[in-house]
Structure formats: C-alpha cells, structure tokens
Amino acid sequence: MISGEKYRERLKKLRPNVYQQGRYIDRFDRTILGGINVMATTYDFATDPEFGGIGTVSSHLTGEKVNRFTHIHQSVEDLLNKQKMTRIYAQEVGGCIQRCMGIDGLNALSIATYDADQKHGTEYNKRFLNYLKKVQAEDLCLVCAQTDAKGNRPWRPGKQQDPDLYLRVVEKRADGIIVNGAKAHNSASVYADEIIALPTRNMMSDEKDWAVAFAIPADAEGITLINAAFHPPQRKKLDAPHAHIGFSHSLTIFDHVFVPWERVFLCGETEQAGKAALYFALFHRHSYTGCKAALSEVVTGATALAAEYNGIDTAGHVRHKLAEMIQIVDLIYAAGIAAAINATRADSGTYVPDSNYVNAGRMLAGESIYSEYESLAAIAGGLAATLPSEEDFYDEKIGKYLEKYIMRNPKIAAEDQHRAFRLFQDMMTSTWGGHKLIDALHGGGSPVIEKVAIYRDHDIEHSKNIAKKLAGIPCEACTKGLFRGKYGWY
Numbered sequence: 325m326i327s328g329e330k331y332r333e334r335l336k337k338l339r340p341n342v343y344q345q346g347r348y349i350d351r352f353d354r355t356i357l358g359g360i361n362v363m364a365t366t367y368d369f370a371t372d373p374e375f376g377g378i379g380t381v382s383s384h385l386t387g388e389k390v391n392r393f394t395h396i397h398q399s400v401e402d403l404l405n406k407q408k409m410t411r412i413y414a415q416e417v418g419g420c421i422q423r424c425m426g427i428d429g430l431n432a433l434s435i436a437t438y439d440a441d442q443k444h445g446t447e448y449n450k451r452f453l454n455y456l457k458k459v460q461a462e463d464l465c466l467v468c469a470q471t472d473a474k475g476n477r478p479w480r481p482g483k484q485q486d487p488d489l490y491l492r493v494v495e496k497r498a499d500g501i502i503v504n505g506a507k508a509h510n511s512a513s514v515y516a517d518e519i520i521a522l523p524t525r526n527m528m529s530d531e532k533d534w535a536v537a538f539a540i541p542a543d544a545e546g547i548t549l550i551n552a553a554f555h556p557p558q559r560k561k562l563d564a565p566h567a568h569i570g571f572s573h574s575l576t577i578f579d580h581v582f583v584p585w586e587r588v589f590l591c592g593e594t595e596q597a598g599k600a601a602l603y604f605a606l607f608h609r610h611s612y613t614g615c616k617a618a619l620s621e622v623v624t625g626a627t628a629l630a631a632e633y634n635g636i637d638t639a640g641h642v643r644h645k646l647a648e649m650i651q652i653v654d655l656i657y658a659a660g661i662a663a664a665i666n667a668t669r670a671d672s673g674t675y676v677p678d679s680n681y682v683n684a685g686r687m688l689a690g691e692s693i694y695s696e697y698e699s700l701a702a703i704a705g706g707l708a709a710t711l712p713s714e715e716d717f718y719d720e721k722i723g724k725y726l727e728k729y730i731m732r733n734p735k736i737a738a739e740d741q742h743r744a745f746r747l748f749q750d751m752m753t754s755t756w757g758g759h760k761l762i763d764a765l766h767g768g769g770s771p772v773i774e775k776v777a778i779y780r781d782h783d784i785e786h787s788k789n790i791a792k793k794l795a796g797i798p799c800e801a802c803t804k805g806l807f808r809g810k811y812g813w814y
C-alpha cells in the first residue's frame with residue numbers, strides 16, 4: 325500500500341493529456357486540486373488508526389494486506405465493510421469518495437472474465453488476475469469509464485450514424501487491439517493512474533465490436549481527457565475542510581488507442597459484455613448505499629445546524645422534516661446492508677449484492693436528493709443565497725454590520741453563524757452544489773433505470789399469488805399453503 329503523498333508523486337509523472345477551457349493543463353491545476361485531495365485520503369485513511377482498519381483487507385490472491393479499494397469481495401462481510409468504509413470516508417470528506425468506480429469495475433470484471441472463459445475457452449480471467457495483482461501491489465488508483473457518448477438514445481450501438489458513439493474495436497492485431505470512441509462523465513479520470521473501460525449496456529450478437537473491456541493507463545497515447553472540474557468556492561480567510569474538496573469528470577477520448585492483449589478482458593463476447601455492464605452497475609449502486617447515505621447525512625446535519633442557528637430547532641415542522649431526512653439516510657444504508665446479507669456467490673467466487681435491495685436503495689437516494697436540499701433551503705432561509713462576500717465580513721468599515729446583523733440564536737457566535745451559512749451557500753448555490761445534485765440523481769444510473777431493474781428482478785408472480793390466496797382465487801402456489809419467496813420462508 326502507498327501513502328497519499330506517494331499517490332500524488334506518481335500522478336506528477338503522467339503525460340499531460342488533460343484538456344480544460346481551451347488548453348492542455350497540468351493535473352495539479354488549482355481547479356483540480358480538491359479532487360486530488362479527496363483521492364489522496366483513500367490512501368491515508370487506509371492506514372489511519374482512526375478508521376480501525378476498515379480500509380484494508382487481505383488479498384485473496386497473495387494474502388498481502390491491500391487497500392480495500394483494490395479488493396474482490398470474498399464474503400458478505402467484505403460487502404458490508406466496503407459499504408461501511410464508503411460511508412465513513414464519504415462523511416469525512418463531505419461527499420463522494422471517488423475511488424469506488426475502480427473497485428466496482430474490478431469486481432464486475434472478476435465475474436465477466438471468469439464466465440467468458442467458461443463459455444469460450446478464453447484466458448481473460450488469468451489476464452485479469454495478473455492485472456489485479458499489479459493493481460494491489462502498486463495500490464493503483466482506478467476509475468471506470470462505462471458510459472458511452474451513446475448518440476441518439478433509442479438507437480443501438482450499430483445503428484448510430486457514427487459507430488464511434490459507442491467505444492469500439494476498430495482493429496485486432498497480433499499484439500493487441502485498437503479502440504476508437506469516447507466515454508462520457510468519466511469521474512476522477514484526470515487524477516487516476518488507470519482507466520477501466522467497460523461496455524455501457526447489453527450487446528446483441530451482431531455487436532461484437534462494441535463488446536470490449538480493458539484497462540489502460542490514463543495517459544496512454546491517443547487518450548485525451550476533456551475535463552470539467554468542480555470545487556466549492558475558494559476561501560481567502562474563512563478556511564474550512566469543505567473548501568478543500570473537488571471533483572472532476574472528463575469526456576475521455578480514445579483516438580485509435582492501442583491496448584495490448586494482456587490488458588484486454590473482453591473482446592467480442594457479447595453475452596459477457598452485458599454481464600460486465602450489469603455487474604458494474606450493481607456493485608456501483610451498492611457503493612452508493614454507502615456514499616449517498618453519507619451525503620444525505622451531510623445535508624441532514626446541515627439542516628439541523630441551520631435550525632439550531634436560526635433558533636427554530638424545537639419547532640414541530642423542523643423536527644418533522646429532519647425525521648423524514650433521517651429516515652431516508654437509514655433506508656438507503658439499510659438497503660445496502662440487506663443487499664450484502666442476501667448476496668450470492670458467483671462462480672468466480674466473487675460475492676454479488678442482491679439486486680432488488682441495491683436498486684431500491686439507490687433509487688431512493690437519487691429521487692430524494694432534491695427534496696433533501698429543499699428541506700435545507702427551507703430551514704436555512706434566504707441568507708443561504710444572499711450571504712455577502714467573505715471579504716465584506718472582514719472589511720474594516722462594514723464588517724461590524726455583518727457581524728451584528730448575522731446574529732440569530734444568541735448562543736451562537738457571529739463567526740460560527742458566518743461559517744455555517746457559508747457552508748450552506750457553497751452546498752446550494754455554487755456550481756459545485758448544482759453539480760452534486762445531478763451527480764446524486766444520475767451517477768450510477770438514473771432512477772428510471774433502477775426502476776427497470778427493480779421490476780425485472782422482483783418475482784411479481786409471487787406477489788400476485790399472495791393477493792390470489794387472500795382473495796380465495798385458486799393457484800398452484802397458494803394450495804401449497806406456503807409461500808417461498810426469493811429470501812426464504814415468510
């Protein structure tokens with residue numbers, strides 16, 4: 325395992341292929357630093373006794389202690405610990421911990437490569453495990469590029485006017501493949517060591533060129549990261565941990581990129597491409613039951629603070645809103661626990677969280693985020709939008725007025741009122757805050773996709789049989805008198 329400092333040093337050696345606002349920029353550009361700070365914590369937290377070892381685990385390949393973000397889940401306990409780690413870390417940094425795309429991509433590949441080998445006699449799993457050893461030994465920072473540009477949404481990859489709208493193989497060579505296309509919304513790519521590319525969706529038998537999965541250094545020849553960087557407004561005087569975070573997302577261009585065979589994990593196996601897409605989404609949404617529980621708790625905490633600082637914390641409507649918010653936090657997290665406890669073991673040995681519970685938790689998180697922010701806005705009041713600038717609070721002439729008139733609950737010092745409302749303003753009115761809302765809604769898959777999965781994976785006939793039995797309508801399952809649902813007798 326390496327430290328956050330070593331991670332930063334390694335980043336410095338990457339080829340400059342980050343493009344932002346009309347020019348190539350340094351990875352350590354001011355706008356990107358907040359994201360690097362967050363990612364570095366995933367290295368430092370792992371060895372920090374404060375976190376009780378939740379961030380480390382024994383590798384099932386080597387027995388060595390590795391960072392949990394590089395681990396393949398070997399048990400229910402592993403899934404529970406991943407979820408717990410994600411929540412604790414995300415709460416600590418006040419938002420997305422950013423390294424889960426890598427672990428989720430690895431876990432998806434551990435299953436898809438194994439299945440492909442069983443079916444096609446290929447050697448993807450061997451290649452994958454070799455790659456995994458490297459990832460664990462070097463503690464690589466991985467991100468996952470799954471979402472394709474996708475073009476006209478209802479059209480399949482092969483039916484787009486431009487076939488590159490889904491990343492595809494354009495040439496197979498003796499030493500590897502050449503891929504062309506782009507991946508959208510590729511989070512944290514500009515401060516990752518490597519990118520795992522996975523298919524976005526299931527593939528039909530005539531879509532072999534798009535059924536491709538591989539790992540590639542983030543600065544490989546032909547890759548350009550067209551980046552959008554986000555961070556809370558920077559502070560001049562009123563320093564706070566929230567001012568040191570950030571997040572980046574790139575449109576990752578693959579312009580005829582060469583991938584050597586040892587890094588190719590699927591190439592034309594359409595059935596397993598679909599599995600890889602599905603499993604990544606599943607593992608990633610399980611991660612969301614950790615990080616979104618944390619994010620919702622951050623918003624809940626901010627709302628409770630706003631209530632206290634406004635002197636309205638005992639008001640009935642405030643407690644009602646807070647109770648609703650707490651319920652959302654608990655249900656999101658509970659869904660992840662239920663998904664882990666009801667996990668199944670794939671043939672590869674990887675533990676897979678239960679799809680229904682994962683999707684139910686992720687959907688709740690996505691659909692609740694705007695109402696959670698609405699509660700914060702309602703209880704914080706207008707000052708969260710109209711707070712004068714930091715400079716004015718420290719201005720010799722007018723600072724005294726701002727200190728005087730920001731006062732509400734007399735038990736709270738003016739500076740703490742200022743700090744709290746600066747946080748609320750950053751959370752709700754900045755480009756950072758706006759981007760976090762859309763991240764919470766769409767990241768890991770839009771709620772409508774989770775609804776599709778929830779309906780697909782629920783045994784609706786079983787539900788109907790319950791109603792039939794109660795109505796006295798004869799049915800085979802009903803006559804047995806017992807209902808065996810997916811999770812056992814009940």
Ligand SMILES: Cc1cc2nc3c(=O)[nH]c(=O)nc-3n(C[C@H](O)[C@H](O)[C@H](O)COP(=O)(O)OP(=O)(O)OC[C@H]3O[C@@H](n4cnc5c(N)ncnc54)[C@H](O)[C@@H]3O)c2cc1C
Binds near residue numbers: 425470767
């Ligand atoms: C901040 C952020 C970070 C992200 N990070 C990553 C990442 O690191 N890696 C990664 O791979 N992805 C990432 N994503 C992508 C995320 O998974 C997608 O945003 C999500 O799956 C939705 O895809 P989309 O954005 O292309 O939306 P679209 O697919 O364009 O969806 C827009 C709307 O169209 C609807 N729609 C789409 N297709 C159809 C259709 N065929 N018929 C009818 N309706 C349709 C959708 O339901 C939705 O309502 C990130 C997204 C965000 C916002």
